Amino acid sequence: xxxxxxxxxxxxxxxxxxxxxxxxxxxxxxxxxxxxxxxxxxxxxxxxxxxxxxxxxxxxxxxxxxxxxxxxxxxxxxxxxxxxxxxxxxxxxxxxxxxxxxxxxxxxxxxxxxxxxxxxxxxxxxxxxxxxxxxxxxxxxxxxxxxxxxxxxxxxxxxxxxxxxxxxxxxxxxxxxxxxxxxxxxxxxxxxxxxxxxxxxxxxxxxxxxxxxxxxxxxxxxxxxxxxxxxxx
Amino acid sequence: xxxxxxxxxxxxxxxxxxxxxxxxxxxxxxxxxxxxxxxxxxxxxxxxxxxxxxxxxxxxxxxxxxxxxxxxxxxxxxxxxxxxxxxxxxxxxxxxxxxxxxxxxxxxxxxxxxxxxxxxxxxxxxxxxxxxxxxxxxxxxxxxxxxxxxxxxxxxxxxxxxxxxxxxxxxxxxxxxxxxxxxxxxxxxxxxxxxxxxxxxxxxxxxxxxxxxxxxxxxxxxxxxxxxxxxxxxxxxxxxxxxxxxxxxxxxxxxxxxxxxxxxxxxxxxxxxxxxxxxxxxxxxxxxxxxxxxxxxxxxxxxxxxxxxxxxxxxxxxxxxxxxxxxxxxxxxxxxx
Numbered sequence: 001x002x003x004x005x006x007x008x009x010x011x012x013x014x015x016x017x018x019x020x021x022x023x024x025x026x027x028x029x030x031x032x033x034x035x036x037x038x039x040x041x042x043x044x045x046x047x048x049x050x051x052x053x054x055x056x057x058x059x060x061x062x063x064x065x066x067x068x069x070x071x072x073x074x075x076x077x078x079x080x081x082x083x084x085x086x087x088x089x090x091x092x093x094x095x096x097x098x099x100x101x102x103x104x105x106x107x108x109x110x111x112x113x114x115x116x117x118x119x120x121x122x123x124x125x126x127x128x129x130x131x132x133x134x135x136x137x138x139x140x141x142x143x144x145x146x147x148x149x150x151x152x153x154x155x156x157x158x159x160x161x162x163x164x165x166x167x168x169x170x171x172x173x174x175x176x177x178x179x180x181x182x183x184x185x186x187x188x189x190x191x192x193x194x195x196x197x198x199x200x201x202x203x204x205x206x207x208x209x210x211x212x213x214x215x216x217x218x219x220x221x222x223x224x225x226x227x228x229x230x231x232x233x
Numbered sequence: 234x235x236x237x238x239x240x241x242x243x244x245x246x247x248x249x250x251x252x253x254x255x256x257x258x259x260x261x262x263x264x265x266x267x268x269x270x271x272x273x274x275x276x277x278x279x280x281x282x283x284x285x286x287x288x289x290x291x292x293x294x295x296x297x298x299x300x301x302x303x304x305x306x307x308x309x310x311x312x313x314x315x316x317x318x319x320x321x322x323x324x325x326x327x328x329x330x331x332x333x334x335x336x337x338x339x340x341x342x343x344x345x346x347x348x349x350x351x352x353x354x355x356x357x358x359x360x361x362x363x364x365x366x367x368x369x370x371x372x373x374x375x376x377x378x379x380x381x382x383x384x385x386x387x388x389x390x391x392x393x394x395x396x397x398x399x400x401x402x403x404x405x406x407x408x409x410x411x412x413x414x415x416x417x418x419x420x421x422x423x424x425x426x427x428x429x430x431x432x433x434x435x436x437x438x439x440x441x442x443x444x445x446x447x448x449x450x451x452x453x454x455x456x457x458x459x460x461x462x463x464x465x466x467x468x469x470x471x472x473x474x475x476x477x478x479x480x481x482x483x484x485x486x487x488x489x490x491x492x493x494x495x496x497x498x499x500x501x502x503x504x505x506x507x508x509x510x511x512x513x514x515x516x517x518x519x520x521x522x523x524x525x526x527x528x529x530x531x532x533x534x535x536x537x538x539x540x541x542x543x544x545x546x547x548x549x550x551x552x553x554x555x556x557x558x559x560x561x562x563x564x565x566x567x568x569x570x
Contacts, residue, residue: 053449054448054449055445055448055449074448074453075445075448075449076448076449076451076452076453076454078449079448079449079450079451080451084449084450084451085449087445087446091443091445091446092442092443093438093439093442093443093446093447094442095438095442095506096438096439096442100435100438101439103435104435104436104438104439104447104450104452105450105451107432107435107436107451107452108450108451109451112431112432115432151450152449152450154450155450155451
């Protein structure tokens with residue numbers, strides 16, 4: 001295929017006290033692809049994301065991003081290298097306006113002189129123009145999910161991790177959201193990895209799916225063609 | 234047509250708000266500049282006005298770490314004392330002019346801030362824990378300076394007296410200090426305004442909302458908090474230098490926990506994160522407190538504190554987001570259509 005692995009996770013384990021949350025998990029993501037990470041509650045998906053983005057230090061194992069060993073790096077350095085994420089429970093900057101929240105992310109790669117243009121670009125791309133001056137605390141869930149996506153996208157990531165970004169959306173909102181996520185992949189050339197419970201989103205979006213259970217990888221494969229097709233329609 | 238009218242109208246309202254804001258600012262600035270003409274003959278009133286400005290300047294500086302950075306900081310007394318001692322000792326020992334001493338005092342305060350801030354932010358000490366450790370530092374400094382004979386000690390060290398010397402920053406009037414404190418207040422306001430419009434401000438606000446979320450968006454939490462703390466410490470250090478010369482002596486009691494708490498109260502009561510909030514709180518509360526003390530202090534000692542406390546409780550009940558929101562309310566009503 002000629003694709004390069006952008007992220008390689010090897011034999012990562014993490015425990016909370018006596019609970020082994022992630023057990024010897026390995027994962028690779030190739031440049032440009034959309035990977036789905038599924039599994040029941042407590043399977044360790046979010047913990048794995050926290051390890052990859054630097055919020056947790058793994059007890060063993062390595063995380064290699066763009067050929068660089070980033071195990072134990074601080075989150076902002078990892079972001080600087082080109083990785084960002086959204087959160088399962090939306091973590092909105094309630095007192096900030098939508099454009100200011102996006103601006104926080106935009107500073108990752110933009111200087112003071114260019115940051116406004118970057119914000120305008122992202123706000124337009126994520127269809128936030130009419131709510132850009134509203135406070136995040138006043139927004140509904142569907143809008144908040146978009147804002148989270150926007151501010152992560154503003155950091156100019158090469159790899160974007162989506163942690164149940166579609167949770168709580170109704171079918172109409174979800175369809176619009178999936179369309180936007182796909183555009184991020186195709187138009188902005190961002191590699192995506194999505195933890196998801198909403199099967200419609202996983203099957204519709206992802207080219208490859210990894211299944212985690214009780215902290216271990218139990219399966220990996222491609223979604224059935226017909227499901228992918230029907231979700232796209 | 235209707236679509237175009239919306240943003241246009243908003244723009245007009247915004248411009249009106251901006252211009253009325255400018256008018257309010259210019260009027261209050263010129264009144265402040267002219268105040269000594271009215272009070273100048275009464276040195277006691279001048280001292281009060283200068284004290285009000287000093288509290289306004291320190292708590293406006295506090296807004297950088299406490300309001301924008303959302304750290305419940307109680308170290309103002311430490312930087313004030315360090316600035317005062319540095320500036321004072323430089324003049325007493327080596328006859329170095331306080332104009333230079335002030336800057337050195339600010340740098341010493343910022344260096345101390347870096348020293349204490351590094352571990353506090355490294356281990357993510359927050360909220361009450363941050364408040365407790367930071368106020369403890371002030372008391373530790375006070376005790377150190379009380380026992381450190383060469384620099385401090387329990388006896389006041391008086392600065393050389395001159396009735397008018399620019400080099401020694403000694404005057405027989407409070408008026409020059411009034412203008413110096415006013416200058417520091419304006420500088421503190423300007424620094425606040427600068428910060429909220431650049432990366433540091435956006436980063437600090439995001440960190441105050443959700444630290445993890447900010448960090449995965451590329452915000453370096455440790456560096457941002459350190460920078461905010463050091464800028465604040467520098468400003469308060471410089472103010473501390475002026476403070477020492479206004480009173481004409483230095484003493485370890487300048488490292489005051491009470492004062493640190495008061496600065497934070499003004500910042501909170503004024504409205505957390507609102508640039509001019511601490512200023513409004515200082516003008517209203519410090520002058521009210523001093524006037525109450527002056528008028529009631531003789532007959533009923535301590536009564537002014539009861540009244541002052543009552544006012545604080547009332548504000549907490551009816552304006553929990555700060556005194557500055559009183560202005561928000563009215564300006565919104567004036568411009569609503």
